[in-house]
Amino acid sequence: MDEYLALFPYTAAAARYVEASGRTFDSLMTAGEFSDSVLNKSVQRVAQAIDSDVHSKPLERDDDEIELFSYVMGRALVSCIRESVLVQRYANAEAHDAFTKLRNAGERLQDEYIARMLGDLGIPISADDNIFQLHFTDLIKYTGRLRGPQWRLVNRLNRGQVRLAKNEMIQVLAEAVRLKVLHGLPLKLSSKMCEELVPYTSPLRKAMSAVSLRPADSGPVSLEACPPCMKALLSQVKAGQNLSHPARFALTSFLANIGMKTEEIVHVYQTSPDFDYELTRYQVDHIKGASGKDYIPPGCSTMETYGNCTETIGLCKRISHPLSYYRARLKHQ
Amino acid sequence: MNPETKGFLQRKFGDYYRKAPVGFPPQFQKREWAFVLFDSSYPKLVMRRHKAFGSQKEVRAYLGAVAPAHVYHSTACYAYPSATRMQDKKWEGADLIFDLDADKLLTKSVSSYAGMLQEVKDETTKLLDFLMNDFGFDEKDFSIVFSGGRGYHVHLREKKLVTLGSHERREIVNYLTGTGLEAEYLLKRSSKTAMPQDISCWEIRIKTWIDEYFKRIRGLDAKIAISELASVKAIGKRRAKEIVSTLSQDASVQPLVESKLIPLNAWKSLIREAISHLKVRIDVPVTADIKRLIRLPTSLHGGSGLRVTPLTLDRFRRFAPLNDAVVFGDSSVSVRILTPATTEIMGETIKVDQSTTELPEHTAVYLMARGLAEYESRRLKSD
Numbered sequence: 079m080d081e082y083l084a085l086f087p088y089t090a091a092a093a094r095y096v097e098a099s100g101r102t103f104d105s106l107m108t109a110g111e112f113s114d115s116v117l118n119k120s121v122q123r124v125a126q127a128i129d130s131d132v133h134s135k136p137l138e139r140d141d142d143e144i145e146l147f148s149y150v151m152g153r154a155l156v157s158c159i160r161e162s163v164l165v166q167r168y169a170n171a172e173a174h175d176a177f178t179k180l181r182n183a184g185e186r187l188q189d190e191y192i193a194r195m196l197g198d199l200g201i202p203i204s205a206d207d208n209i210f211q212l213h214f215t216d217l218i219k220y221t222g223r224l225r226g227p228q229w230r231l232v233n234r235l236n237r238g239q240v241r242l243a244k245n246e247m248i249q250v251l252a253e254a255v256r257l258k259v260l261h262g263l264p265l266k267l268s269s270k271m272c273e274e275l276v277p278y279t280s281p282l283r284k285a286m287s288a289v290s291l292r293p294a295d296s297g298p299v300s301l302e303a304c305p306p307c308m309k310a311l312l313s314q315v316k317a318g319q320n321l322s323h324p325a326r327f328a329l330t331s332f333l334a335n336i337g338m339k340t341e342e343i344v345h346v347y348q349t350s351p352d353f354d355y356e357l358t359r360y361q362v363d364h365i366k367g368a369s370g371k372d373y374i375p376p377g378c379s380t381m382e383t384y385g386n387c388t389e390t391i392g393l394c395k396r397i398s399h400p401l402s403y404y405r406a407r408l409k410h411q
Numbered sequence: 412m413n414p415e416t417k418g419f420l421q422r423k424f425g426d427y428y429r430k431a432p433v434g435f436p437p438q439f440q441k442r443e444w445a446f447v448l449f450d451s452s453y454p455k456l457v458m459r460r461h462k463a464f465g466s467q468k469e470v471r472a473y474l475g476a477v478a479p480a481h482v483y484h485s486t487a488c489y490a491y492p493s494a495t496r497m498q499d500k501k502w503e504g505a506d507l508i509f510d511l512d513a514d515k516l517l518t519k520s521v522s523s524y525a526g527m528l529q530e531v532k533d534e535t536t537k538l539l540d541f542l543m544n545d546f547g548f549d550e551k552d553f554s555i556v557f558s559g560g561r562g563y564h565v566h567l568r569e570k571k572l573v574t575l576g577s578h579e580r581r582e583i584v585n586y587l588t589g590t591g592l593e594a595e596y597l598l599k600r601s602s603k604t605a606m607p608q609d610i611s612c613w614e615i616r617i618k619t620w621i622d623e624y625f626k627r628i629r630g631l632d633a634k635i636a637i638s639e640l641a642s643v644k645a646i647g648k649r650r651a652k653e654i655v656s657t658l659s660q661d662a663s664v665q666p667l668v669e670s671k672l673i674p675l676n677a678w679k680s681l682i683r684e685a686i687s688h689l690k691v692r693i694d695v696p697v698t699a700d701i702k703r704l705i706r707l708p709t710s711l712h713g714g715s716g717l718r719v720t721p722l723t724l725d726r727f728r729r730f731a732p733l734n735d736a737v738v739f740g741d742s743s744v745s746v747r748i749l750t751p752a753t754t755e756i757m758g759e760t761i762k763v764d765q766s767t768t769e770l771p772e773h774t775a776v777y778l779m780a781r782g783l784a785e786y787e788s789r790r791l792k793s794d
Contacts, residue, residue, distance in 0.1 A: 094714070120551055183487075213571065214546065215571040215572060215575065216571070218575070218579040218582045218583070219579060221578065221582070222578045222582070227591065227593060227596045230584050230585065231581070231583070231586045231590045232585055232586045232589065232590065232591045232592050232611070232613055233592070233596065233611055233613070234611050235545055235546070235586060235592070235612055235613070236545075236610065236611055236612050237544070237545065237546075237547045237612065238547025238548070238611075239544050239547070241609055306791075324696070326780055342631075373695075379578070379581065379582075379585075380465065380578075380581065382585070382590060382591065383581045383585055383590060383695060383699065384695065384696075385590075
């Protein structure tokens with residue numbers, strides 16, 4: 079078996095191999111040395127995703143086929159656990175894994191892997207002497223979460239193209255992996271299949287609650303720990319200024335997500351010149367999810383676009399979401 | 412707006428829609444359509460949404476029979492465009508739209524409608540230059556549309572663009588508005604970048620602007636030049652004098668750049684100045700929104716009676732909205748003026764006040780649509 083498939087099991091080539099192998103869910107659930115190793119390894123894969131701060135050390139390499147099929151079963155486990163935060167962690171972990179493998183490969187292999195992955199993930203590119211040139215539309219799909227001025231189109235675009243150095247190309251590929259894994263999950267599996275997987279998913283569920291992989295519903299609200307952008311919006315409201323629609327949405331959804339109650343949020347807006355109790359209450363309720371949909375506050379890049387970002391230094395430089403700022407500050411209080 | 416005026420405008424709009432060839436966006440069957448009618452609540456905008464049409468004939472028949480005040484279609488294509496809940500429509504992609512609107516971009520007050528339209532046109536010209544130069548688009552990739560009101564829309568439908576999400580569109584918006592350009596980063600980078608093809612188009616724009624700035628300074632009277640330079644943050648009067656004397660000795664800006672005459676902070680403030688001049692003032696949320704309604708090109712704008720006019724680049728350059736977007740003729744119409752105003756339609760400046768009773772149809776429609784006049788039916792007298 080081609081080692082590439084084991085290293086990068088989310089590629090189209092790997093999917094073709096799995097299909098052609100004739101191995102099925104049932105055959106992997108049938109006891110035997112191979113399926114035991116696969117299941118064991120897939121649990122490790124998911125456990126590492128749950129646990130990892132992405133800095134933990136990589137899992138030991140198994141036989142190529144075990145590597146590949148443990149990815150397949152790992153997806154099944156994540157799908158049966160059905161927690162969106164796990165799906166995200168799993169995608170992050172696979173992306174990090176791809177990044178490490180690409181970066182640590184020897185030069186000849188590295189070039190080969192990069193070329194194959196670009197083709198496999200459908201990223202059209204013209205490469206020349208370790209410079210990778212992409213059309214901007216192909217790049218911005220993957221750079222949304224990457225921080226730092228070098229990833230902003232504004233600093234890179236030249237006649238519709240962006241030229242990347244090899245180390246940058248690897249980062250973009252890892253993002254492409256993350257999105258591919260993320261968008262492929264959860265799989266639609268029958269409840270019967272998930273029942274059979276319970277012996278493997280239940281310890282994973284336990285592990286999840288141990289690291290509290292759930293949205294923060296923790297403790298009292300601390301306005302002190304709010305990021306500068308939210309503090310600025312709060313003081314604008316206090317000063318009796320009307321907020322723009324995007325700003326109001328950002329502030330309300332932020333306050334709701336750090337655990338403020340509807341009444342408390344409505345109270346914040348009381349000093350607005352256009353304050354209307356019923357309307358404000360309705361809006362806050364809507365954003366808080368009375369309508370069945372929870373809104374997450376906008377990330378840093380959106381705040382920036384609408385002119386609501388006030389700071390890009392210090393802690394702000396290291397986070398990409400106002401909520402991450404808040405959580406980080408809470409941790410260190 | 413009284414019922415007679417609404418009736419008159421509706422008749423006139425109906426005449427237009429029955430005769431004029433209406434344009435269609437690609438895949439019009441997959442788009443949601445929306446209308447504002449000349450009904451009892453008009454001019455209050457009550458949007459009738461979630462319509463869909465299967466054939467061009469249906470659309471024409473609807474427009475001819477209903478004669479709406481405003482006609483919109485979705486920038487997005489949907490599997491089920493007439494579903495009433497957005498999440499049921501099944502989004503399949505959306506045109507990339509830029510909206511340049513006088514309300515959003517005017518920095519200083521411009522007295523006349525015509526003057527305002529000129530300023531928006533200049534801003535649109537800037538946008539088109541960014542699209543062609545920096546983004547590498549070709550003229551055939553975009554269509555320019557006069558909005559019929561206070562600005563222009565630019566539609567792009569290239570395959571790679573329509574599937575972009577809101578987040579990615581914001582990256583494009585940030586480019587055009589220069590959001591995220593930092594003087595410090597640019598200075599650090601330009602000292603490191605070896606290959607000319609790695610310089611971004613924004614860097615080139617800023618460099619060119621600064622070159623031209625100094626060229627202009629050199630052309631000024633020394634005294635004025637010094638006081639202008641001294642007003643730049645961190646330059647000061649003593650340095651300003653030295654810079655002016657350096658400039659007078661050498662025709663190029665290069666020696667100035669290489670000398671240490673201009674402190675870092677001054678470069679930063681010059682860069683910021685350049686960005687504020689060069690950036691395009693588009694209406695940001697419109698471009699980032701992937702489920703927006705936009706006026707149908709070739710329809711009429713109910714607030715002006717002007718035609719939402721699709722333009723080629725060449726026509727755009729020569730376009731004079733108050734001539735070229737006028738569809739009504741000059742037969743005489745009786746009016747009652749509510750608010751005195753000056754109009755400049757079809758090259759004719761007309762001052763209207765309470766004593767005005769008759770106007771050419773195009774000007775009458777324009778004033779009625781803007782709520783500045785009412786229609787007066789000519790009554791027969793028996794005494």
